[in-house]
Amino acid sequence: MSAFWALIVPLLAVALSVGVVEGARRLLAGRLSARWPAAGAAARRCTAPAFAFAAAISAAGAVPYGDLPHRLAADLRHLLHVVATAATAWLVLRIFYALTDPPLDRLTRVSGERNRRARRARTQMLLLRRIGAVVLVVIAVAVALFTFPAVRALGAGVLASAGVAGLVVGIAARPTLGNLLAGLQLAFSDALRLDDVVVVEGQWGRIEELTLSYVVVCLWDERRLILPVSYFIEQPFENWTRHTSRVVGAVVLRVDWSVPIEELRTVLHDYLREHPLWDQRDWVLQLTDVLPSGLVEMRALMSAADSASAWDLRCDAREHLVRYLRDHHPEALPRFRAEIPEETRVREGGGPAEPAGESVRDTESSGAPAVGPDAPPPEDPRPASASGTANGHLGRAGGDGRR
DSSP states (O other), X not given: OHHHHHHHHHHHHHHHHHHHHHHHHHHHXXXXXXXXXXXXXXXXXXXXXXXXXXXXXXXXXXXXXXXXOHHHHHHXXXXXXXXXXXXXHHHHHHHHHHHHHHHHHHHXXXXXXXXXXXXXXXXXXXXXXXXXXXXXXXXHHHHHHTTSHHHHHHHHHXXXXXXXXXXXXXHHTHHHHHHHHHHHHHHHTTSOOTTOEEEETTEEEEEEEEOSSEEEEEETTSOEEEEETTHHHHSOOEETTSSOSOEEEEEEEEEOTTOOHHHHHHHHHHHHHHOTTEEEEEEEEEEEEEOTTSOEEEEEEEEESSHHHHHHHHHHHHHHHHHHHHHHOGGGSOOOOOOOOOOEEEOTTTOOEEETTSOBOOOTTTOOOOBSTTSOOOOOOSOHHHHHHHHHHHHHHHHHHHO
């Protein structure tokens, strides 16, 4: 009978505690979830750890250790203590995440001028949540390990030599501790936030994830650049959205000197006023440089709400300006000018070169025929009869043609 009750009593206690947890879950996820949706989501998320916690605690308190053999009772008590510690840590961690998820979701949906402060708060909350989770897990593991006598003795020895142990651990964990401190510094100094637009290692992207050890940058072509947190403390990088997400984009055109600047400025302004991505703040079209190639450089500046909008606006404005120049002012398209010297010809026989366009008269000394636009037609070297025959055929051909 003692063995029977030793089995039945814990099972009844576990069943009763699990039933209580299930009733609370149904109440929170059912009736109360219509009024407080966050309560229903938290109840559904904490269901599994709550069942484990209730079962472990009820079993640990209901086992009749006095009716069991001494060795078995000690081992069972130790096992249930470790399971209860793990279940408690699991439940506390899930409750912590369930309470912080709603504000994080609300911060994600914030837009406009408050977006920068929302991203800062979200970054700090995520880092603090990760730090809290790490601390909780470390404490739970330490509590579970210190239930073993051998580990307790080892811990006492470590505490006795805390100076040497701390030095060794500090040297071994220097990169990890450095990244941890760097992550906290980035989050609370407002140097880097989630969704910030950055240029790192010559790559443009957004901060997708910021942890205590690494930062994930989502590049413009959907690649991921993963860098240690300490990189952003030790190396320079560009942050395009540190104070505001507003960005000024530039369009550079290299055109001919005949470009109508005032007309092109009016065309650009009319186009920007109708474009939905322009934030109606800044724009300008200026002649910025004269290039050694003989072209002039024009730069158009236009502002947009964020970097993605600025990129699309720049591409659209560039296409519009190029299309307008091509259709209305083709003479303003890029042309390279070059001064070519007069072509020279060398007379046969090694005579001196004379400019083209001036006829070189036939000289008997060289024996070369006269060349040039003003030179007489060359004489036919064939006999007169042959020449006349040929001319006669040509005349008849010409006459036939006239007929």
